[in-house]
Amino acid sequence: MTNNTDTPNTDTPQVPVSPLPARGLLEQFLVFINTPIGVWLLTSGFIGLIVWQYQQHQQYMQERAVRMQTIAHLNAEITGRISQFGTWARNNLIQSSNTYSFKQGITETTVIDAIKGLDSVPGKDNKVGIAFGLFPENSQQTLFALYIELNIRTSEQKEFGDDGLCTSDRCF
Numbered sequence: 001m002t003n004n005t006d007t008p009n010t011d012t013p014q015v016p017v018s019p020l021p022a023r024g025l026l027e028q029f030l031v032f033i034n035t036p037i038g039v040w041l042l043t044s045g046f047i048g049l050i051v052w053q054y055q056q057h058q059q060y061m062q063e064r065a066v067r068m069q070t071i072a073h074l075n076a077e078i079t080g081r082i083s084q085f086g087t088w089a090r091n092n093l094i095q096s097s098n099t100y101s102f103k104q105g106i107t108e109t110t111v112i113d114a115i116k117g118l119d120s121v122p123g124k125d126n127k128v129g130i131a132f133g134l135f136p137e138n139s140q141q142t143l144f145a146l147y148i149e150l151n152i153r154t155s156e157q158k159e160f161g162d163d164g165l166c167t168s169d170r171c172f
Contacts, residue, residue: 067157073135074150080134081143085118119143 023031032038092106102111119142122133133139138146 064160067153067160071150071153071157073138074146074153077134077138078143078146078150081118081122081146084132085114088114 033042092103093100094103121140121142133141141149
């Protein structure tokens with residue numbers, strides 16, 4: 001019996017073996033995602049993204065509520081001070097026919113002091129007019145300073161895309 005290595009063995013049929021096709025990056029990713037750890041990582045990332053977005057929204061709503069409350073306080077403070085001046089003027093004005101005059105003892109200097117009192121700190125250097133502010137945080141500000149702050153706050157509000165209107169169902 002001779003052993004010839006050049007002739008193929010015909011006893012068993014030979015199937016040609018082809019190399020495994022190289023998997024693409026996307027295919028490998030999809031296979032990984034279908035594993036339990038891949039599903040866990042995907043859902044963890046998705047839930048984390050949702051939680052982060054919710055926190056961002058909550059922070060925005062809280063900042064918006066603070067901005068709207070500040071604007072409401074400034075409006076109330078300005079209105080209160082002007083109302084106090086109006087009350088003083090109404091109590092000291094006398095109407096006769098179509099003319100107005102001040103009560104006896106109210107001089108031009110008193111009226112000028114009352115008008116100047118509109119832009120002074122409540123209770124300080126204020127002989128006539130504004131006796132008190134509504135909110136402690138605004139008690140040391142003049143009316144002019146309140147108007148400037150209100151202008152700044154409403155400008156900020158517009159930058160955030162809000163219309164600046166605060167109704168009961170939209171603000172708090």
